[in-house]
Amino acid sequence: KNEVEQSPQNLTAQEGEFITINCSYSVGISALHWLQQHPGGGIVSLFMLSSGKKKHGRLIATINIQEKHSSLHITASHPRDSAVYICAVRGSGNQFYFGTGTSLTVIP
Amino acid sequence: DAGITQSPRYKITETGRQVTLMCHQTWSHSYMFWYRQDLGHGLRLIYYSAAADITDKGEVPDGYVVSRSKTENFPLTLESATRSQTSVYFCASSENRGVYSYEQYFGPGTRLTVT
Numbered sequence: 039k040n041e042v043e044q045s046p047q048n049l050t051a052q053e054g055e056f057i058t059i060n061c062s063y064s065v066g067i068s069a070l071h072w073l074q075q076h077p078g079g080g081i082v083s084l085f086m087l088s089s090g091k092k093k094h095g096r097l098i099a100t101i102n103i104q105e106k107h108s109s110l111h112i113t114a115s116h117p118r119d120s121a122v123y124i125c126a127v128r129g130s131g132n133q134f135y136f137g138t139g140t141s142l143t144v145i146p
Numbered sequence: 147d148a149g150i151t152q153s154p155r156y157k158i159t160e161t162g163r164q165v166t167l168m169c170h171q172t173w174s175h176s177y178m179f180w181y182r183q184d185l186g187h188g189l190r191l192i193y194y195s196a197a198a199d200i201t202d203k204g205e206v207p208d209g210y211v212v213s214r215s216k217t218e219n220f221p222l223t224l225e226s227a228t229r230s231q232t233s234v235y236f237c238a239s240s241e242n243r244g245v246y247s248y249e250q251y252f253g254p255g256t257r258l259t260v261t
């Protein structure tokens with residue numbers, strides 16, 4: 039069973055397109071994280087959310103606690119946004135659960 | 147250098163050997179984590195530590211041992227490596243913000259191959 043499900047698994051977009059990546063989870067959480075893993079393997083934390091919405095540059099993350107769903111949006115996508123985006127949640131018992139990631143490729 | 151570092155970055159070892167992966171952070175973060183990343187599984191938590199001398203099991207702890215005698219270091223030992231432990235290992239650290247969760251900062255990863 040997967041406590042965290044992401045969709046789509048793979049996504050190809052043209053430069054400039056608006057992108058949405060979805061995350062659904064089945065456990066009670068204290069927070070949700072969006073991570074970015076670059077092609078070289080490094081992992082960077084993009085957002086940590088417990089409610090509402092956060093924005094950083096062209097990235098927007100939203101969470102709906104009642105529906106157990108989060109979305110990551112990228113506006114005006116650029117080839118440098120190509121990466122794997124990972125949704126992770128922290129459960130109530132200090133457990134962390136990770137989605138398997140969404141591989142995004144942005145074509146010039 | 148400031149931040150979180152892992153060593154070695156690449157390691158090849160034989161089945162049955164003991165191997166230790168090192169993780170060091172300079173922020174004095176209280177929490178540290180070890181994850182493994184495998185195709186089709188995403189990141190899975192092996193062990194974590196809330197403070198020096200406090201460790202706890204994650205989702206996949208079997209075959210691994212950790213210790214944390216100093217806040218800044220969190221070594222992960224494979225006591226008798228098996229091929230199924232071939233993976234990329236990530237260390238992470240975070241501050242303790244009490245009840246609410248906290249951002250994690252990841253090391254660059256160690257790619258371990260067990261032959």
